[in-house]
Amino acid sequence: MLKNTKGMDVRITDWNDAYANRDHIPGADGFIEAWQGDALAYREAMFSEGRLELDVKYGEAKRNRMDLFHPVGKSAGLVVFVHGGYWRAFDKSYWSHFAAGCSEAGWSVVLPSYTLAPEARISDINQEVTAAVAKAAELVSGPIRLVGHSAGGHLVTRLVCRNSGLSKSLVKRIRHVVSISGVHDLRPLIATEMNVDFGLDEESAAAESPALLRPLEGARVTAWVGADERPEFVRQTTLLANIWTGLGADMAQVKETGRHHFDVIDGLKEPGSPLLDCVLG
Numbered sequence: 230m231l232k233n234t235k236g237m238d239v240r241i242t243d244w245n246d247a248y249a250n251r252d253h254i255p256g257a258d259g260f261i262e263a264w265q266g267d268a269l270a271y272r273e274a275m276f277s278e279g280r281l282e283l284d285v286k287y288g289e290a291k292r293n294r295m296d297l298f299h300p301v302g303k304s305a306g307l308v309v310f311v312h313g314g315y316w317r318a319f320d321k322s323y324w325s326h327f328a329a330g331c332s333e334a335g336w337s338v339v340l341p342s343y344t345l346a347p348e349a350r351i352s353d354i355n356q357e358v359t360a361a362v363a364k365a366a367e368l369v370s371g372p373i374r375l376v377g378h379s380a381g382g383h384l385v386t387r388l389v390c391r392n393s394g395l396s397k398s399l400v401k402r403i404r405h406v407v408s409i410s411g412v413h414d415l416r417p418l419i420a421t422e423m424n425v426d427f428g429l430d431e432e433s434a435a436a437e438s439p440a441l442l443r444p445l446e447g448a449r450v451t452a453w454v455g456a457d458e459r460p461e462f463v464r465q466t467t468l469l470a471n472i473w474t475g476l477g478a479d480m481a482q483v484k485e486t487g488r489h490h491f492d493v494i495d496g497l498k499e500p501g502s503p504l505l506d507c508v509l510g
Contacts, residue, residue, distance in 0.1 A: 245422055260491040268322060272325045281296065306374070312381040352437055362399070454485070
């Protein structure tokens, strides 16, 4: 078994545990319950102000819908937030309140849903998110920021790989990608029970892993992770930062002190937070 310099075991023998966030965060289910209530309250407030367009269609599948939050006054540009849930859970309705920081700073914010595994493969989900961003870019002019959490971090990073499905003109508008607790090498997931839903093999996992692909020329990417997250998420963040730095991306890495997988995104709601400043700066 491998040892690190402190003599601690570093080999992962239980890949299910390595990616199990709920099991290692006290009160994890409480976060998810709070998201639903806070998201609903924010949607109701924004709708009452005439600043919300619900269920904008971007494709033909049932879940190909997105919500568009408008700022007060002229928009500075577009922020697309792609939710996580291991490609298997949640929809846009859980995350509405995480649009607050960007919206109050003067940006239009889009939150898409997408078809979940096992109904869709991860490659299919990538294509749906590509379509969502393309549609959102038609509706909102100006520069674009892409933000994703967990599986969403993977999906937004995938959009700035060289084989991205986005048009060249749209890519030129993307000024920053922030992958929050993203999974950038999918191959370890083959060893998890979740792969019953993903159906990944070595070839398909490699084909959808940003860390194994080349970034678009000039891509500006920040890999953000909570310092208190599972070691595998910290490793996945460092992995992308190291590899894409060597491939010419304008790459940064941040480990936010005192944050875990479920509260690392809280900064998106907080004006002046380091995370919000990173996204919009």
